[in-house]
Amino acid sequence: MMSGWSVIRIATILVYLFLFAPVAVVILLAFNANQFGSFPIEGFSLRWFEALWNNDAIVRAFKTSLLLGLLTAAISTTLGTLAALAMVRYDFPGKRTISTLLVAPILIPEVVLAVALLLFLQFLSMPKSFGLLLMGHVVFTLPFVVLVVQARLVSIRRDVEEAAMSLGATPVQTFFEVTLPLMLPAVMAGMLFAFTISFDDITGTLFWKPGGVETVPTQIFAMLRNSISPEINALGAVMVIFTIALPLVAASIARVMAMRKTGTTK
Amino acid sequence: MAADAAGARRTPWMLLSPSLATISLLLIVPMLFIVVYSFWLRTATGADQVGFYFDNWIEVLGDRFYRDILFQTLLIAFYTTVICALVGYIPAYFVANTRMKSKAFLLLLLMLPFWISYIIRTMSWINILGTSGALNTLFLSMGIIDDPIQMLYNQQTVVLGLVHYLLPFMILNVYVSLDGIDKNLTEAAKSLGCTGFQAFREVTLPLSMPGLAAGSLLCFVLAAGTYITPIVLGGPRDAMFANLVFEAIVTQLNWPLGSALSLVLLALLGALVVIYTRYLGIDQIAKSFK
Numbered sequence: 001m002m003s004g005w006s007v008i009r010i011a012t013i014l015v016y017l018f019l020f021a022p023v024a025v026v027i028l029l030a031f032n033a034n035q036f037g038s039f040p041i042e043g044f045s046l047r048w049f050e051a052l053w054n055n056d057a058i059v060r061a062f063k064t065s066l067l068l069g070l071l072t073a074a075i076s077t078t079l080g081t082l083a084a085l086a087m088v089r090y091d092f093p094g095k096r097t098i099s100t101l102l103v104a105p106i107l108i109p110e111v112v113l114a115v116a117l118l119l120f121l122q123f124l125s126m127p128k129s130f131g132l133l134l135m136g137h138v139v140f141t142l143p144f145v146v147l148v149v150q151a152r153l154v155s156i157r158r159d160v161e162e163a164a165m166s167l168g169a170t171p172v173q174t175f176f177e178v179t180l181p182l183m184l185p186a187v188m189a190g191m192l193f194a195f196t197i198s199f200d201d202i203t204g205t206l207f208w209k210p211g212g213v214e215t216v217p218t219q220i221f222a223m224l225r226n227s228i229s230p231e232i233n234a235l236g237a238v239m240v241i242f243t244i245a246l247p248l249v250a251a252s253i254a255r256v257m258a259m260r261k262t263g264t265t266k
Numbered sequence: 267m268a269a270d271a272a273g274a275r276r277t278p279w280m281l282l283s284p285s286l287a288t289i290s291l292l293l294i295v296p297m298l299f300i301v302v303y304s305f306w307l308r309t310a311t312g313a314d315q316v317g318f319y320f321d322n323w324i325e326v327l328g329d330r331f332y333r334d335i336l337f338q339t340l341l342i343a344f345y346t347t348v349i350c351a352l353v354g355y356i357p358a359y360f361v362a363n364t365r366m367k368s369k370a371f372l373l374l375l376l377m378l379p380f381w382i383s384y385i386i387r388t389m390s391w392i393n394i395l396g397t398s399g400a401l402n403t404l405f406l407s408m409g410i411i412d413d414p415i416q417m418l419y420n421q422q423t424v425v426l427g428l429v430h431y432l433l434p435f436m437i438l439n440v441y442v443s444l445d446g447i448d449k450n451l452t453e454a455a456k457s458l459g460c461t462g463f464q465a466f467r468e469v470t471l472p473l474s475m476p477g478l479a480a481g482s483l484l485c486f487v488l489a490a491g492t493y494i495t496p497i498v499l500g501g502p503r504d505a506m507f508a509n510l511v512f513e514a515i516v517t518q519l520n521w522p523l524g525s526a527l528s529l530v531l532l533a534l535l536g537a538l539v540v541i542y543t544r545y546l547g548i549d550q551i552a553k554s555f556k
Contacts, residue, residue, distance in 0.1 A: 008356055011356045011360075012356055012357040012360040012361070015354070015356060015433070016372075018353075018430070019430070019434065020378075022390035022393065023390055025393045026393060038393070038396075039398055080285065082285065085281050086281035087278075098282060098286070101294075102289070104289060104294075108293070108536070109487065109491030110491060112529075112532045115300060116297045116300045116528070117296050118515070119299065119300055119515075119521050119524075120299045120300070123299065138292075139288060139293055142289065200384060203491075203492070203493070206516070207516065216383075217383060217385045220383075220386070220389065221385055224498055225497070232389065233393070236390070239383050239386055240383070243382060243383060244378065
């Protein structure tokens with residue numbers, strides 16, 4: 001008889017397969033030469049990637065997503081880092097309420113958040129626009145940045161800052177010379193998180209986007225609804241590679257930076 | 267000195283003010299606005315009639331159509347949550363207890379789905395279950411079936427898609443709980459005569475409840491608020507409540523009705539979150555970010 005542990009191990013492998021097999025199939029089909037881009041596999045081809053590259057709508061969607069993601073990450077990380085600093089470094093009355101308020105955008109279903117923001121801005125006679133998309137994405141990603149930065153900030157010791165101040169640095173100098181370099185990995189992590197969430201968002205984006213503007217996810221969604229075009233797997237593959245490569249590259253940059261830093265202090 | 271103290275008291279508020287202003291203006295005020303808006307009326311001409319009418323609420327709360335879809339939504343979310351809990355507990359247990367060197371790698375793999383687009387993961391099932399998908403191709407070539415069978419576009423595939431999307435949330439939350447359990451406790455239980463399974467039932471399972479509860483809350487709330495999965499993987503009769511919201515707002519442009527519908531969704535899911543935070547605290551969910 002099999003031991004309980006090996007049953008658990010096999011079940012775990014099956015769950016991992018369940019999580020990754022469908023995505024692996026997307027990537028597999030993206031390289032399939034078959035003229036409908038579906039099964040059976042008929043050989044290796046890059047034709048679907050070429051088709052993607054030549055599809056103006058998709059290239060435009062990609063640019064929109066990229067711009068939106070970068071702007072969201074920049075704004076959200078700036079706001080979120082400041083808030084996280086306040087939450088970790090200071091005690092003040094009403095801290096619990098503030099902490100709930102900061103994560104409120106996660107606690108509210110995204111659909112409701114999307115409706116509220118859309119209708120409020122329409123009431124103020126602001127039309128659907130890229131600006132609305134950006135505002136929505138900032139609100140929606142802000143709590144994630146606050147949580148991620150807060151979690152890492154706790155481990156930065158206060159004494160280093162106090163040492164700098166006792167050596168005559170002003171609070172502003174201390175922040176830029178000591179605190180910011182130390183919390184850079186946390187800030188980068190928050191930024192990456194915000195970018196990926198924004199780049200991937202569809203629930204809110206479908207409400208907020210003006211007609212004619214598509215992001216990559218809404219473009220995929222539109223392609224799914226019209227007719228399943230074979231390019232879709234290639235687009236999926238690009239997106240998977242993009243969103244997985246990004247954190248890996250960021251992680252290795254962080255490692256190189258950390259190594260260089262310890263190298264100079266030696 | 268006094269000026270310094272006052273300055274120090276002001277600093278956190280200065281740091282917080284940009285975030286708080288953003289959340290107030292783009293979330294709190296709009297939320298209050300749709301509460302008011304839900305009592306207005308959309309007239310046949312398309313203009314809003316400002317006032318205090320209960321028509322939208324009577325329609326939303328009284329109409330069987332809305333009630334049935336609401337019930338269906340909660341049912342789908344419930345199935346999804348239960349399956350996620352049952353299926354997700356095992357790998358969480360394995361990763362928490364394995365002595366293999368690959369633990370870090372297994373954990374990294376668990377984070378990976380969060381980085382893979384939701385829409386890609388949802389549509390990937392069309393490649394598996396569709397009429398020209400992997401399973402049909404396999405069955406046809408093996409001669410089990412003569413014609414492709416349509417396995418997609420029903421309630422089961424909606425649940426399947428949601429489980430696939432939400433399972434990592436569950437696994438990670440349960441893992442965080444399981445990993446925090448002192449291994450000596452189960453050893454102690456065993457040395458006192460418990461069998462392995464008894465030790466699990468009496469010690470490990472109760473101690474992992476906070477993670478299971480946090481994962482379940484996340485799964486349920488996220489599942490009940492979705493409208494993309496039913497459109498991509500469901501049939502015409504598998505609409506969920508958020509689809510009604512989307513229809514009312516984007517297609518019919520009946521904003522007051524859409525406001526009332528989204529407030530119903532918020533009230534239901536919000537009540538769950540409030541009950542949860544009362545008993546377990548929101549910190550449990552924040553733990554999985556560390």
